Amino acid sequence: AQTVLWALWSSADLAEGWRRAALAGGAGGARADRDLDAVLALFRAAETFVDRLPQAPARAFLDYLQSQDLPADSLAARAASRDSVAVLTPAGAAGREWDVVVVAGVQDGTWPDLRLRDSLLGSQSLADLLAGRSPDAAGAGAQARAAVLADELRSFAVATSRARGTLLVTAVADADEQPSAFVDLVQRPGDDPADEERDPRLVAAPVPMDLRGLVGALRSQLEGSLAAPGSAGSGPAAPDRGAAQLLARLAAEGVAGADPREWYGLADESSATALWAPDELVPVSPSKAETVSTCALRWALEAAGGTAADGTSQTLGTLVHSIAQDFPAGTEGELLEELDRRWRELGLRDGWPAVAERRRAERMIGRLAEYLKGAGEAVLREAPFSLELDRALLRGVVDRLEDVGEGAVRVVDLKTGKRAPSATETAQNPQLGAYQLAVDGGAFEGLAPGTRSAGAQLVFVGDISKGPTVRAQSGLGPETDSPTWARTMIEGVAVTMASSAFTACLNDLCPMCPVRTSCPLHGEGRQVVE
Numbered sequence: 001a002q003t004v005l006w007a008l009w010s011s012a013d014l015a016e017g018w019r020r021a022a023l024a025g026g027a028g029g030a031r032a033d034r035d036l037d038a039v040l041a042l043f044r045a046a047e048t049f050v051d052r053l054p055q056a057p058a059r060a061f062l063d064y065l066q067s068q069d070l071p072a073d074s075l076a077a078r079a080a081s082r083d084s085v086a087v088l089t090p091a092g093a094a095g096r097e098w099d100v101v102v103v104a105g106v107q108d109g110t111w112p113d114l115r116l117r118d119s120l121l122g123s124q125s126l127a128d129l130l131a132g133r134s135p136d137a138a139g140a141g142a143q144a145r146a147a148v149l150a151d152e153l154r155s156f157a158v159a160t161s162r163a164r165g166t167l168l169v170t171a172v173a174d175a176d177e178q179p180s181a182f183v184d185l186v187q188r189p190g191d192d193p194a195d196e197e198r199d200p201r202l203v204a205a206p207v208p209m210d211l212r213g214l215v216g217a218l219r220s221q222l223e224g225s226l227a228a229p230g231s232a233g234s235g236p237a238a239p240d241r242g243a244a245q246l247l248a249r250l251a252a253e254g255v256a257g258a259d260p261r262e263w264y265g266l267a268d269e270s271s272a273t274a275l276w277a278p279d280e281l282v283p284v285s286p287s288k289a290e291t292v293s294t295c296a297l298r299w300a301l302e303a304a305g306g307t308a309a310d311g312t313s314q315t316l317g318t319l320v321h322s323i324a325q326d327f328p329a330g331t332e333g334e335l336l337e338e339l340d341r342r343w344r345e346l347g348l349r350d351g352w353p354a355v356a357e358r359r360r361a362e363r364m365i366g367r368l369a370e371y372l373k374g375a376g377e378a379v380l381r382e383a384p385f386s387l388e389l390d391r392a393l394l395r396g397v398v399d400r401l402e403d404v405g406e407g408a409v410r411v412v413d414l415k416t417g418k419r420a421p422s423a424t425e426t427a428q429n430p431q432l433g434a435y436q437l438a439v440d441g442g443a444f445e446g447l448a449p450g451t452r453s454a455g456a457q458l459v460f461v462g463d464i465s466k467g468p469t470v471r472a473q474s475g476l477g478p479e480t481d482s483p484t485w486a487r488t489m490i491e492g493v494a495v496t497m498a499s500s501a502f503t504a505c506l507n508d509l510c511p512m513c514p515v516r517t518s519c520p521l522h523g524e525g526r527q528v529v530e
């Protein structure tokens, strides 16, 4: 298409005439400018088309052009037109100058944009390493980030040095957005000693001239009047009646956001009823006992559906658990063979993510086999139980109960995650404590009456260390004078679950919490209550 187009253009013999007309100016010059722009855009479109479809015939290019309802965006150079502004990227502005230049939207997180521009597999880092440009892989991330910052600084310098007369740099500072540190490079807040009190660069943005802007301004006016101290300096303040009346009128006309019932954080409680009546047993699962003990709000929101769908990690964990159940004393060969046979159950597509996942699964199986080699005989596997306490109905399924002799068993809970608790944390791990309580309470069918729990352990087969990582908990011991810590903990969990209010408690797992966007202790979730 490009060759045909060039032949047509050359034979038309228009180039020199249009060039002269454009340089001469006036109405004819403006028309020649537009014509030349159109020809450049046409060549640019042909170039892009040929890049995409190198084998397509010239006729296909015509069909492509005719099928367009809107002209495609073109990067072709254009003649400057009068009464207009050029909207450009910093790279597009390089080498040119204007009397007035506006560098807009210099926001924190946008400029500099410090995301690494490398490919998914980091091929540039590998190339740098092999070429000796990067001494080691460990510092490659920091170096790459420093290089990105330097690039961003260069592009900012290009953008801000294009003005012959006036440079205006703009950014927004409000509850959601902050100006970039680059703004300080143009003018620092304390540059003018006369303005120590306030940042002289800040100017109030006018309210947008639309209904949304009007509703926002009226709401802010009304809330401001309510927050101000009353006329006597105390007591409720008088609302701004004018703002309230206007909002009421807008709400009556159906304008979005004008009705206070749509405002976040103002709705009344929908219910203060406890989740379970005082005489009801509260079903407690050992796996959730830890969540309830750590953060009751997270448990409540997750129980109401605020959980993420299972990812590949969870389904792989389920598969490893299932293999461990079917082969309680399996060798590595047997376990790997079973993994191979059932691998398709994960439904992973072919490709490198599936290969990486398969290697991870094989490492897990290797650690599981190593654990099973020295483990006691499994008397029960994936064993369900149910134990009625005062307030709690403790129900669950334990991975494995191993015979340790003398009428006792050891509880084993298999884990495929990558984070193991410390020995101190494990000493009162709620899940293990609940399982031990169930053993001591005779809640397992298939265990002889009077069987005791001699202790419990978490066995991690995920990528934590080379071999399996084991965290042990001592046996609960007899409940002669007072209840064991596990019983007290489970009863406490049941009382918390049966409440009508659930408190958020900051903890180490907050960064991974799936309901963080509804948590009042974090910025992302404060909208729910503020």
Ligand code: SF4
Binding pocket: 295, 297, 298, 504, 505, 506, 507, 509, 510, 511, 513, 514, 515, 516, 519, 520, 521, 522
């Ligand atoms: S973010 Fe932390 S405090 Fe908030 S609900 Fe989740 S676990 Fe609880």
